[in-house]
Amino acid sequence: MEMAPGAGPSWWDVRGEWAEPPNERRNGTSGVQRVVDPQSGATYFVKRQVNHLYRSLRHPSGRPTLLREWRNLQRCAKLGVPTAVPLFFDMRVGAAGWEAVLVTQALEGYASLEQGLREGRWSAPRRQQILLKVAEAIAPLHLAGRKHGHLYPKEIFVRDGASVAVAFLDWEVARWVGLPRWAAQSDLARLWRSLAELGVGDDDRRAFFSHYRSLTGLSNLRLRGVAAEPAAA
Secondary structure, eight states, X not given: OOOSTTSSOOTTTOOOEEEEEEEEETTEEXXXXXXXXXXXXXXXXXXXXXXXXXXXXXXXXXXXXXXXXXXXXXXXXXXXXOBOOEEEEEEEEETTEEXXXXXXXXXXXXXXXXXXXXXXXXXXHHHHHHHXXXXXXXXXXXXXXXXXXXXXXXXXXXXXXXXXXXXXXXXXXXXXXXXXXXXXXXXXHHHXXXXXXXXXXXXXXXXXXXXXXXXXXXXXXXXTTSSSOOOOO
């Protein structure tokens, strides 16, 4: 499958099955298609948007939220934060307003942390190892003063093989907040509560938190919705 515009079907033109059906928001739509190259068998995820916008001081009239996601993926690559590999982005003004397309390489062999926990896929030692890897992977983002903004187990993907690998998805709302402490408190509060809801016990969550603090040097964090900073393991 040729993906270069002008030399066959471009990423604007290719179609696949909906992995995430289009949802409507403020008169705009956004959805994700799974596209398989019939020649190589490689799988890609193509996110498409029409008039699905964010606004800022720089862009008061709005720009596609995929532009923000694309830029965040580029920043993650520089910081060493693992994500799905971004391959292509473009945006244009169409009859209905802003249109945008973002293509990432599929995370082959990965499953969401949420799915793995719900299905009880991992032994207790392996589960703790995975959580420590999550702490290691997200720490550089927070130390740069940036937050993910939607750090839930369904957005954290795990590949469990000879070694553990993780990657984070859904970067549309990630942004710079200034201080590492602010970034950490926002993201870790979400993750702490959602892990508890999925049955991850206090010992595993505290081991995660202790490892995170040893990596970042951040202490006395105030996690919204958590009574007090989790004690060290």
